[in-house]
Amino acid sequence: MQPAVTERDLNQADVADAARYLAGRIVPTPMLGCPELDELAGTRLLLKAENLQHSGSYKMRGATVAVGRLAAAGQATGVVCQSTGNHAAAVAQAARRHGLAAVVVLPPDAAPAKVARAAAAGACVLRADGDPHEVVRQVHADTGYPVIDAYDHPDVVAGQGTAALELIEAAEAAGTPLDALVVPVGGGGGAAGAVLAATGRGIDVYGVEPYGCDSLARSLAAGHRVPVTPAATLADGLRPACVGALPFRVLRDSGIDAVGVGDDAIAHAFRLIVTHLKLVVEPSGAAALAGALRVAETSTHRTVGVLLTGGNVEADLVGRLMEGSAA
Incomplete structure (x- = not known):
């Protein structure tokens, strides 16, 4: 690769x-x-x-590549992302496959089916009433988890x-x-x-x-x-x-x-x-x-x-x- x-x-x-x-x-x-x-x-x-x-x-495609690269590098214990739902679920599943933690930031009105998929994969689900990117930045600052952005990665x-x-x-x-x-x-x-x-x-x-x-x-x-x-x-x-x-x-x-x-x-x-x-x-x-x-x-x-x-x-x-x- x-x-x-x-x-x-x-x-x-x-x-x-x-x-x-x-x-x-x-x-x-x-x-x-x-x-x-x-x-x-x-x-x-x-x-x-x-x-x-x-x-x-x-979304599983991009998440699998991005998280897989991180896991192969061996430099991350978890990942964080924001999403309206599908990217979050994909990142959560990809992280679980590699034994990494996942924090996903979703809007308050995210579709329950998408929230459930992320949670079922073991992700920590956070809801953002304001700018979700700010929440992601704070999680990154607190944990050091790399950001798997839904669009800019x-x-x-x-x-x-x-x-x-x-x-x-x-x-x-x-x-x-x-x-x-x-x-x-x-x-x-x-x-x-x-x-x-x-x-x-x-x-x-x-x-x-x-x-x-x-x-x-x-x-x-x-x-x-x-x-x-x-x-x-x-x-x-x-x-x-x-x-x-x-x-x-x-x-x-x-x-x-x-x-x-x-x-x-x-x-x-x-x-x-x-x-x-x-x-x-x-x-x-x-x-x-x-x-x-x-x-x-x-x-x-x-x-x-x-x-x-x-x-x-x-x-x-x-x-x-x-x-x-x-x-």
């Missing part, structure tokens, strides 16, 4: 290196096609079911990019290479990893944000990071206040397009996934299909890859969404 990325820029080789490290350590999640969804979209859709990943989301970005790489390679092996790739955007780590994975392959990458949580779109337009006050959204995993600094350095000049979607479109995509793919995903993952359907309306792409990034969703929300209500 290459040395950990520090000052140098991330590149495609880092994603490939992360993929080699992850072999045998994570679930090789399936690529799924669906004629009914293809007909609805007017193009071929190939969906990557990362809701079936360890810890229930593709190079190993996390490279690891997240392996989901896109697997999808790209599976589509090529099936004789249906992608010419577009759609990934949800919160802090931007997954999108940055996807851009790196797609480099030089002639694939247009789209990042999907809920309306009112559009830090990436505003940042791309301004040429620098622009924070937002996140609006209420079904997609709880896609509401950071600002795209990460490291992801934005990757995304700024990548040609990625930002696509906005509303809760109605996310809920509709959720129902399509349950009905036609027989999968349960969280709204943050369903946002990718919502974005792909919107992209398909105004493009001529032949084959669009869609990253269904997670499946940690509350049972009562599943019922409400299937009934057509998200209230």
Whole structure:
């Protein structure tokens, strides 16, 4: 494995290196096609079911690489991170695998299913009423635990990019290479990893944000990071206040397009996934299909890859969404 990325820029080789490290350590999640969804979209859709990943989301990829590097170096007894939920659960599971302690900082309204996953993995769960990064800094100062940032950690970005790489390679092996790739955007780590994975392959990458949580779109337009006050959204995993600094350095000049979607479109995509793919995903993952359907309306792409990034969703929300209500 290459040395950990520090000052140098991330590149495609880092994603490939992360993929080699992850072999045998994570679930090789399936690529799924669906004629009914293809007909609805007017193009071929190939969906990557990362809701079936360890810890229930593709966040397990980045956490496994980042925590694994630390454990191999033998210089840490624990780790700390902040998250809306999935990254915390992934870091907690990765830390347990290596016998490290984990402290995870979550917002007061974090989804109970995600909190439960982190706690079940043995993490110390802290709730932050204010800035979660301040809580992380204090834990780091008190314990010395390295910070596994959800967006601004190079190993996390490279690891997240392996989901896109697997999808790209599976589509090529099936004789249906992608010419577009759609990934949800919160802090931007997954999108940055996807851009790196797609480099030089002639694939247009789209990042999907809920309306009112559009830090990436505003940042791309301004040429620098622009924070937002996140609006209420079904997609709880896609509401950071600002795209990460490291992801934005990757995304700024990548040609990625930002696509906005509303809760109605996310809920509709959720129902399509349950009905036609027989999968349960969280709204943050369903946002990718919502974005792909919107992209398909105004493009001529032949084959669009869609990253269904997670499946940690509350049972009562599943019922409400299937009934057509998200209230």
